[in-house]
Amino acid sequence: MVDPATTPQEDIVAIDADVEHTIVPRSIVPPSTTTGDRHQTTSDLAPVKPRDTALTGAYVIAMCNQKGGVGKTTTTINLGACLAEAGRRVLLVDFDPQGSLSVGLGINPHTLESSVYDLLVSRKHIDPYDIIAESPVEGMDILPANIDLSAAEIQLVSEVAREYTLTRVIDLIREDYDIILIDCAPSLGLLTVNALTAADGVLIPLECEFFALRGVAMLTDTIHKVQERLNNKLTLIGILGTMYDSRTLHSKEVLDRVEEAFHDTVFDTLIRRTVKFPETTVAGEPITTYASSSAGAAQYRALAREVLARCPAA
Numbered sequence: 001m002v003d004p005a006t007t008p009q010e011d012i013v014a015i016d017a018d019v020e021h022t023i024v025p026r027s028i029v030p031p032s033t034t035t036g037d038r039h040q041t042t043s044d045l046a047p048v049k050p051r052d053t054a055l056t057g058a059y060v061i062a063m064c065n066q067k068g069g070v071g072k073t074t075t076t077i078n079l080g081a082c083l084a085e086a087g088r089r090v091l092l093v094d095f096d097p098q099g100s101l102s103v104g105l106g107i108n109p110h111t112l113e114s115s116v117y118d119l120l121v122s123r124k125h126i127d128p129y130d131i132i133a134e135s136p137v138e139g140m141d142i143l144p145a146n147i148d149l150s151a152a153e154i155q156l157v158s159e160v161a162r163e164y165t166l167t168r169v170i171d172l173i174r175e176d177y178d179i180i181l182i183d184c185a186p187s188l189g190l191l192t193v194n195a196l197t198a199a200d201g202v203l204i205p206l207e208c209e210f211f212a213l214r215g216v217a218m219l220t221d222t223i224h225k226v227q228e229r230l231n232n233k234l235t236l237i238g239i240l241g242t243m244y245d246s247r248t249l250h251s252k253e254v255l256d257r258v259e260e261a262f263h264d265t266v267f268d269t270l271i272r273r274t275v276k277f278p279e280t281t282v283a284g285e286p287i288t289t290y291a292s293s294s295a296g297a298a299q300y301r302a303l304a305r306e307v308l309a310r311c312p313a314a
């Protein structure tokens with residue numbers, strides 16, 4: 001374990017320099033709303049606009065960071081629940097063989113007869129709706145995963161157009177949802193490349209801790225490669241600070257560094273550290289139902305508004 005208090009400051013400056021060099025996203029949707037007050041999470045924001053009914057087909061967002069434990073799964077569940085609250089038809093795709101998203105919504109991955117894995121690799125036609133399950137949240141469904149998915153990474157290697165495998169699955173169900181959120185595994189392997197290839201936008205959760213920026217240059221490099229070679233519509237929607245602890249100077253310093261490096265790409269909304277989130281996993285439901293009037297629920301509702309503002313097609 002490295003004690004952040006004794007870690008030299010130069011370290012993070014060097015990382016920033018690296019990030020600054022490679023990070024500038026090629027196509028960021030500029031934030032179209034400003035609340036004036038950064039990190040505002042109260043409910044005095046403009047009401048969510050209804051989706052343009054002329055639009056068809058879901059807007060697909062990949063939650064991506066090859067670091068584990070940064071809040072990808074927590075953000076997928078709670079952002080999804082808030083988007084469903086705002087009237088969107090939402091599908092969450094568990095794309096991590098650990099199946100944490102499934103667990104977090106009360107599904108036992110070990111007892112699943114079929115999962116997203118079967119849709120990816122089966123040669124026979126499978127109806128996705130035989131696998132998609134309803135979540136405890138009205139308007140939000142889940143395509144679950146379990147450890148089988150780890151085999152897909154190897155099996156897909158020899159496939160033609162292997163990076164488009166998830167895109168082909170999503171194309172089967174795209175018309176039935178407004179927003180699809182993909183919870184990526186903590187790696188930059190073929191599964192994550194599939195998620196980025198299927199996505200319209202990518203959201204990067206970053207834990208507000210000392211080494212948050214480590215590896216981010218590699219992540220944005222992967223995003224740029226996918227943009228150039230596989231999916232030129234891919235947009236970096238934003239970077240989300242998670243597990244922020246206002247009691248520590250350290251959290252604030254890290255956030256300042258992230259904002260210096262990424263500017264407006266960082267969401268105004270900040271997700272604060274609270275034990276309520278681990279509790280929701282045990283409860284198998286999002287914070288919007290577990291503790292509807294909590295600060296954590298308000299933060300994810302604010303994030304949902306920002307995401308909708310940054311993604312007009314959602």
Ligand SMILES: Nc1ncnc2c1ncn2[C@@H]1O[C@H](COP(=O)(O)OP(=O)(O)O)[C@@H](O)[C@H]1O
Pocket residue numbers: 067068069070071072073074075100186242243244271272273274275276277278279281
């Ligand atoms: N804002 C938060 N405050 C406190 N704990 C959190 C917060 N967000 C997530 N957690 C907890 O941190 C752990 C890792 O979060 P998770 O969303 O599973 O990360 P990832 O999907 O990136 O691995 C989980 O136990 C989760 O409950």
Ligand SMILES: [Mg+2]
Pocket residue numbers: 072073074096100101183184
């Ligand atoms: Mg996860």
